Amino acid sequence: MEVKENHLLKEYNTFKIEVKAKYFVEVNDIDELKNILLDKKYSSQKKMILGGGSNILFTQDFDGLIIKINLLGINIFSQDEHNVTIKAGAGENWHDFVLYCIYNNFSGLENLSLIPGTVGASPIQNIGAYGVEIKDVFVQLEALDISTGNIRIFDYGECDFSYRGSIFKYELKNKYIIVSVTYKLKKNPVFNVSYGAIRDTLDSMGITELSAKYISDAVISIRSSKLPDPKILGNAGSFFKNPEVSQEHFIRLKAQYPNIVSYKTNTSNIKIPAGWLIEALGWKGKTFDNYGVHQYQALVIVNYGGSNGSDIKNLANDIIKSIFDKFEINLEIEVNII
Numbered sequence: 001m002e003v004k005e006n007h008l009l010k011e012y013n014t015f016k017i018e019v020k021a022k023y024f025v026e027v028n029d030i031d032e033l034k035n036i037l038l039d040k041k042y043s044s045q046k047k048m049i050l051g052g053g054s055n056i057l058f059t060q061d062f063d064g065l066i067i068k069i070n071l072l073g074i075n076i077f078s079q080d081e082h083n084v085t086i087k088a089g090a091g092e093n094w095h096d097f098v099l100y101c102i103y104n105n106f107s108g109l110e111n112l113s114l115i116p117g118t119v120g121a122s123p124i125q126n127i128g129a130y131g132v133e134i135k136d137v138f139v140q141l142e143a144l145d146i147s148t149g150n151i152r153i154f155d156y157g158e159c160d161f162s163y164r165g166s167i168f169k170y171e172l173k174n175k176y177i178i179v180s181v182t183y184k185l186k187k188n189p190v191f192n193v194s195y196g197a198i199r200d201t202l203d204s205m206g207i208t209e210l211s212a213k214y215i216s217d218a219v220i221s222i223r224s225s226k227l228p229d230p231k232i233l234g235n236a237g238s239f240f241k242n243p244e245v246s247q248e249h250f251i252r253l254k255a256q257y258p259n260i261v262s263y264k265t266n267t268s269n270i271k272i273p274a275g276w277l278i279e280a281l282g283w284k285g286k287t288f289d290n291y292g293v294h295q296y297q298a299l300v301i302v303n304y305g306g307s308n309g310s311d312i313k314n315l316a317n318d319i320i321k322s323i324f325d326k327f328e329i330n331l332e333i334e335v336n337i338i
């Protein structure tokens with residue numbers, strides 16, 4: 001385990017922001033993790049946990065210790081003829097883990113194919129796509145308490161999962177390091193193809209009999225055509241969460257903007273796609289020097305190369321202000337700003 005000084009972070013964040021960490025270390029097992037936390041040289045340093053860097057916007061050099069989590073391992077905890085309980089190390093690549101499950105005929109994660117990042121970050125914002133969130137298959141996680149070094153198990157109820165959120169993104173932010181996550185998957189699957197785009201893509205692929213593999217292929221095809229590949233164009237996926245408004249607020253908006261797009265929620269609130277709001281105000285495709293709003297995806301802010309995170313943050317704030325001024329809706333940022 002080597003602690004590097006003034007380490008360049010460009011290759012460790014999908015926005016490809018060129019900042020440095022004062023100290024940077026990659027840990028491969030729990031002992032290494034405990035050792036670095038106990039090391040007196042770094043005890044007073046500010047700390048940040050890093051997975052795949054796909055939900056982060058660095059706006060400045062990090063004046064402290066970045067700990068990149070590489071803890072690996074996939075183990076079956078228990079299984080019967082219907083279900084399997086499977087535990088994965090926090091450093092496992094999320095998409096590879098999804099493919100591993102599909103290969104073994106364990107179903108439940110196929111709709112979450114091709115989401116960048118690691119298993120350890122999956123509960124942080126309760127990753128979700130195409131009608132599925134990880135809370136739907138979550139059993140428990142193991143996390144190391146940064147202040148004591150003790151491992152604590154968090155079960156479903158203790159994680160406070162919400163839309164793109166959990167207790168680890170809010171109340172317990174930077175207090176625990178997730179070291180493994182356990183999911184319960186199905187051997188006799190009930191597939192979720194409620195999102196129109198999946199059904200249509202399966203149809204165009206000529207699929208009549210569903211399987212986790214076919215759904216995963218469909219999701220990969222949709223995502224590849226819709227979202228910019230961070231290997232080619234720096235980005236962190238959706239920059240904003242989709243906001244919810246009250247029925248009364250929505251009625252007012254609908255009267256003014258008859259084409260507004262909306263979805264029902266589990267509550268009386270109405271969800272409005274942030275992408276629609278951003279596009280309605282003409283932000284889609286707007287480019288400023290080397291950054292801007294993606295030309296096909298209004299929810300995605302991109303770095304065309306060499307941009308700094310502060311400019312991107314300022315652009316996000318300008319978008320938020322314009323949406324509030326026009327629609328009286330407070331857009332919330334999904335990406336973690338550092």
Ligand SMILES: Cc1cc2nc3c(=O)[nH]c(=O)nc-3n(C[C@H](O)[C@H](O)[C@H](O)COP(=O)(O)OP(=O)(O)OC[C@H]3O[C@@H](n4cnc5c(N)ncnc54)[C@H](O)[C@@H]3O)c2cc1C
Binds near residue numbers: 056228229
């Ligand atoms: C092209 C693209 C598409 C995307 N699509 C989706 C999508 O469909 N749905 C979705 O929900 N998200 C999506 N995302 C966002 C992102 O992929 C997820 O949030 C992912 O879970 C982040 O994983 P990561 O390992 O890269 O986390 P990082 O970006 O490294 O970290 C994110 C946050 O989690 C913390 N963290 C990371 N690992 C740990 C750990 N082990 N313990 C404690 N804290 C930790 C970090 O400190 C940070 O605050 C997308 C991103 C991109 C670039």
